Amino acid sequence: FRMAAKAWYKPSELPKLIATFEGLGKQKKVEVWTTTCIVTNFGKGNEPQPSNDASSQAGESPQCSILINPSNPNLTGPNSFPYFPRGGPQPAIQPNRSAHHIMGYISQWGGMSSGDGMMFSSETIDGLIHQLGGMRLRGECSMVPTHPHARAYGNQQTPEAKANNISNETIAEHKKAKCPVGVAVLTSPGAIELAKHYDQIIHTTPPFYNYPPSITQEVRNLLEISVEEDLLDAQRWKEELLRSCYRQSFKLSFGDMSKYQTYTFFWSMFRYFNGANVPSTSSQINNFRVAVPLLGAGCRGFPKGTAINIAASESVTWLFQDIHHTNKVADNRNEAVVFGLLERGDAELLSTKIEKQIKDR
Numbered sequence: 638f639r640m641a642a643k644a645w646y647k648p649s650e651l652p653k654l655i656a657t658f659e660g661l662g663k664q665k666k667v668e669v670w671t672t673t674c675i676v677t678n679f680g681k682g683n684e685p686q687p688s689n690d691a692s693s694q695a696g697e698s699p700q701c702s703i704l705i706n707p708s709n710p711n712l713t714g715p716n717s718f719p720y721f722p723r724g725g726p727q728p729a730i731q732p733n734r735s736a737h738h739i740m741g742y743i744s745q746w747g748g749m750s751s752g753d754g755m756m757f758s759s760e761t762i763d764g765l766i767h768q769l770g771g772m773r774l775r776g777e778c779s780m781v782p783t784h785p786h787a788r789a790y791g792n793q794q795t796p797e798a799k800a801n802n803i804s805n806e807t808i809a810e811h812k813k814a815k816c817p818v819g820v821a822v823l824t825s826p827g828a829i830e831l832a833k834h835y836d837q838i839i840h841t842t843p844p845f846y847n848y849p850p851s852i853t854q855e856v857r858n859l860l861e862i863s864v865e866e867d868l869l870d871a872q873r874w875k876e877e878l879l880r881s882c883y884r885q886s887f888k889l890s891f892g893d894m895s896k897y898q899t900y901t902f903f904w905s906m907f908r909y910f911n912g913a914n915v916p917s918t919s920s921q922i923n924n925f926r927v928a929v930p931l932l933g934a935g936c937r938g939f940p941k942g943t944a945i946n947i948a949a950s951e952s953v954t955w956l957f958q959d960i961h962h963t964n965k966v967a968d969n970r971n972e973a974v975v976f977g978l979l980e981r982g983d984a985e986l987l988s989t990k991i992e993k994q995i996k997d998r
Contacts (some may be wrong), residue, residue: 652679652977657987658995660956664815666973667952670699675977676765679928680704680834692913699855701835701928701975705821705886706766707935708840710787710814712822714767724847724938751899761936766831766838774827774838778815781822787814789855818844819860821889835928839889841882844936849875860885876953879933880934882950890927891972926973931983949978951988959996 652672659666672679679699706903707716708714767774816822820842826832844850852874860881864873933939952974978984 643788644947650678653981654697655981655984656991658953658956658991661959664971665956666971667956667991668699668973668975669984669991670975670977671979671981671984672977673979674765675928675930676704676762676769676831677834679975679977681836682833699926699928699975699977701926702891703837703839703925703927704766704835705839705841705890705927705929705932706763707761707882707930707937708763708822708842709930710790712781712815712824712840714763714775714778724845724936728987746749762930769831769834770827770838771830772828774824774831777824777827778840780895781815783813784815784817784820786855786859787817789853790814790817790858814842816840816841816842817856818850819856819878819885821882821885821888833908837890839886839927841886841932843882843933843937843939844874844875844878845941846933849878876943879944879947880951881938882932883948883955884928886929886953887927887955887974891925894979912944924971926975929974929976931976931978931987945987945990949987949994952976953991953994953998958997 652670655671657666657668670679679701681700681702712860801869806835819842822838824838824840826835826838831838838844850856857869860878860883862869862877862881864877869877928950929948931941931944933947934941934944955974976984976987978987
């Protein structure tokens with residue numbers, strides 16, 4: 638997401654509500670908003686203020702307490718690389734001086750073509766989250782164990798790793814992924830700079846559009862991808878992987894977070910160092926509003942139309958799915974999936990797609 642520039646020249650512009658859709662028993666909602674920055678201008682610290690915009694009512698604010706973060710498989714944020722080509726693949730080695738002697742004018746990085754252009758970490762949601770989460774978030778992410786099915790993905794940044802002369806050591810490192818493509822992982826926000834905006838961060842790794850992991854039965858079983866094998870071509874596969882990011886993130890966001898020991902340990906430590914006036918587990922949080930970016934449409938390189946269609950489809954599926962009893966959580970709480978998009982045109986298109994899918998049910 639190219640959010641840095643707009644956040645800079647419109648820092649005080651408030652989020653605007655574009656559309657609201659209600660689901661089962663009116664306890665579940667999908668909302669679509671515009672915002673200059675989903676990280677710093679969308680969370681619980683974004684106080685409601687009057688608005689002159691006809692599409693918003695006075696006093697409205699997203700007030701989300703959970704943020705879905707499009708991450709990378711190792712949960713390192715952009716700490717291991719200063720910038721990278723949009724759409725992938727993620728470079729395996731750091732660039733040398735001759736590769737980028739003038740910042741921004743780059744043709745090669747680590748022996749690979751830069752593709753459709755470079756993105757700096759500050760332009761990505763993951764980059765800003767790790768910048769604000771600081772060493773505490775970085776430390777917590779380092780404590781997340783390797784996913785038990787990580788080896789099934791091989792090199793999940795690009796299946797053509799050997800063709801790009803990537804070392805066996807690098808390929809082995811990808812097999813130690815903490816958050817493989819299509820999976821979701823929960824952490825605390827880390828430092829107070831991010832905690833003042835969100836109580837929890839849900840990390841999920843979308844596939845690179847041009848470099849998805851190879852199709853394997855183990856990954857299909859893990860992500861519960863039930864599409865018939867003869868229909869699962871390369872295009873459908875990458876779309877199903879992105880769909881899984883939404884499904885896994887929603888399941889984790891609205892489920893029982895108290896069972897995640899790594900999260901509760903670090904959240905307890907956070908409370909100890911920052912005061913006990915913040916909730917310790919999800920059972921004490923009344924605000925189940927989840928901030929959702931347009932997954933896959935940023936550095937992962939999905940065409941925006943494809944990303945919007947998948948976001949609409951998965952949010953409508955969630956909206957009419959009775960997950961209260963499935964996850965054994967309170968039946969009387971309100972839940973909302975809250976999209977925060979940079980451009981109004983994209984938000985309106987997403988709203989139109991959601992409305993159509995609801996009517997077609």
